[in-house]
Amino acid sequence: MSTTRPEIHCELLVIGTGMAGMAATLFAARRGIDTVQVGMTGEINFASGLLDLLGVHPVAAGQTWTNPWEGIRQLIADQPLHPYARIGIDAIQAAMAEFIDFLNDAGLPYRYEPRKNARVITPVGTLKTTYARPATMAAVDRALAENPPGLLVDFPGLKGFSARQIRAALEAQWPGLRVVRLPFPGLEGELQPERMGRRLEVPAARQQLADTIRAHLGDARIVGLPAVLGIARTPQVWADIQKAVGVPVFEIPTMLPSITGLRLRECFEQHFPQMGVKSHYQKKILAMPRRLDQSFIASVGGKSHELSVRAKAVVLASGRFFGQGLHADRHAIRETIFNLPVYQPADRSRWHRKALFHKDGHPIHHAGLAVDNRMRPADTTGRFVYPNLFAAGSILAHQDWIRQKCGCGLAIASAYAAVRAGRDWLRSGRSTQP
Ligand SMILES: Cc1cc2nc3c(=O)[nH]c(=O)nc-3n(C[C@H](O)[C@H](O)[C@H](O)COP(=O)(O)OP(=O)(O)OC[C@H]3O[C@@H](n4cnc5c(N)ncnc54)[C@H](O)[C@@H]3O)c2cc1C
Known part of the structure; x- marks a missing residue:
């Protein structure tokens, strides 16, 4: 046949x-x-x-x-x-x-200056040169130029992302960083960036995360998080979390496979x-x-x-x-x-x-x-x-x-x-x- x-x-x-x-x-x-x-x-x-x-x-x-x-x-x-x-x-x-x-x-905004390379913080705290970055990562420019009091957040179970290590590596460029390890809303055990990103697309989960961050904010005027702010709805997740936390929030790429790809x-x-x-x-x-x-x-x-x-x-x-x-x-x-x-x-x-x-x-x-x-x-x-x-x-x-x-x-x-x-x-x- x-x-x-x-x-x-x-x-x-x-x-x-x-x-x-x-x-x-x-x-x-x-x-x-x-x-x-x-x-x-x-x-x-x-x-x-x-x-x-x-x-x-x-x-x-x-x-x-x-x-x-x-x-x-x-x-x-x-x-x-x-x-x-x-x-x-x-x-x-x-x-x-x-x-x-x-x-x-x-709906996936990127930031770049046409004639200039830019920088991002890597998951180990070094600085990497690139040309265009997700908009969620661009606030790092202000952070490195002005050194505002900042808070770096990590989560137990997210491998290869230590706020403490990033702070240590960045000490010379950005003194005055504090770190905090917070539970991730609704997920436990080993955390995968993809699951975290999808979880934060649920409005109640991002509100919960923002509330927890705000409780530890202190004098921080900017907050750094691993890149887990949603996948298909990142601008919304990012905007909601910033609004609820009350200060600019930026992402730092995670180890591979990261959800930015x-x-x-x-x-x-x-x-x-x-x-x-x-x-x-x-x-x-x-x-x-x-x-x-x-x-x-x-x-x-x-x-x-x-x-x-x-x-x-x-x-x-x-x-x-x-x-x-x-x-x-x-x-x-x-x-x-x-x-x-x-x-x-x-x-x-x-x-x-x-x-x-x-x-x-x-x-x-x-x-x-x-x-x-x-x-x-x-x-x-x-x-x-x-x-x-x-x-x-x-x-x-x-x-x-x-x-x-x-x-x-x-x-x-x-x-x-x-x-x-x-x-x-x-x-x-x-x-x-x-
Ligand atoms: C870990 C990692 C980190 C990176 N980080 C960066 C970075 O920070 N900045 C940056 O600019 N770039 C980065 N890159 C590079 C960038 O993402 C691209 O991988 C690179 O530019 C090459 O892309 P490509 O499309 O040519 O090849 P690939 O991405 O390898 O795609 C090849 C495609 O061809 C398909 N294919 C092959 N054979 C067949 C077949 N017989 N039939 C059908 N399909 C087939 C494959 O399935 C695949 O879809 C990174 C890459 C990796 C792996």
Whole structure:
């Protein structure tokens, strides 16, 4: 007995539901491109929710930048193959602004100063440079500049978040901090940020928490809490708690997995259907043959083939080793869906340097897909492999997002450039007619 599987047609298939896949889907949908998105859980679930643009360059010198655009200009001059050089500063700026505007309109407010990197307090009390942060974390600027009497709160059972440790680490920058450990309303034992966040979406629970904090407020003029202020209703939870406590309240990211990544994910998942996107989460591309008319036909499913997606163009945002866009075996690094050429060291013995903490990092971190100026994966001669296949995110070669502190910036800007090139291709009349 033969089974007929549904086949859907679209202009653009986005592969990946990490930051690059979400950004590509967003940019495509906003441009009226008929888009299907397919992907398994990405690193976005583990992400801190902070949008880094460029923190460090050159990596070996550990040079940090207050103005990330000056850093990017320098990076483009020093590393002309870096994806930022392919994309260009104007497009990176436009991408970041459009992405953050969307989050603000979608009820997940972010704060940034266009020409300046910002700081947040980490769960161990150090300061991390980033570009845009959830609005709930922005009051840290005032706290560090003015040092008002402050109260840091933690909860028994929330692992990896100690107000005492944060106070000790911050003592020089912010003297006069007090700490208190308070019971969390309605939850006991080991506390998970996701459960805490959902619990505070119940009005009575946040009122109870605010009442308990107020009882310990003393002279504090600002209160710091772990990032647990709701998931889908964070602005409401945050506003209610601030009002009830009576002073500004700010969040400090928790250890991973934190809910700030989950907030981003839920925000996209909630808005994409209204924007006409057909998303298939927790589904994989099992095979991807290409037809004579240049369209791709993706076999999509969990373990077995459940539906086919026929697409005129594809944005590949399948991540690196963790995301499973790249796979390393005993001999080489492979791209897992199209078997595209992967830029990589000549042999395995050169993947890593002998010194684990070498100041330049390791060559394997620069491996990935080399692309042309239109973000199309290219072979060693620089020629694109397919005219209608574009790549975005951490799968790209010639970058080291962890050391350069440019993870989300790279994902968002390359998604913008890939969608722009994809749209040009679709609109140029060379598109196939499924
Ligand atoms: C722990 C952690 C902390 C981070 N902190 C920060 C931070 O503070 N600031 C910052 O800017 N960035 C941070 N990042 C980086 C950032 O969140 C993104 O992970 C990074 O930019 C890469 O995103 P990506 O979309 O390219 O890849 P990924 O997030 O890896 O996504 C790849 C996607 O492709 C899908 N995929 C792969 N193969 C297939 C297939 N065959 N079929 C269907 N789908 C497939 C995967 O399921 C996944 O959805 C952090 C990342 C991690 C892991």
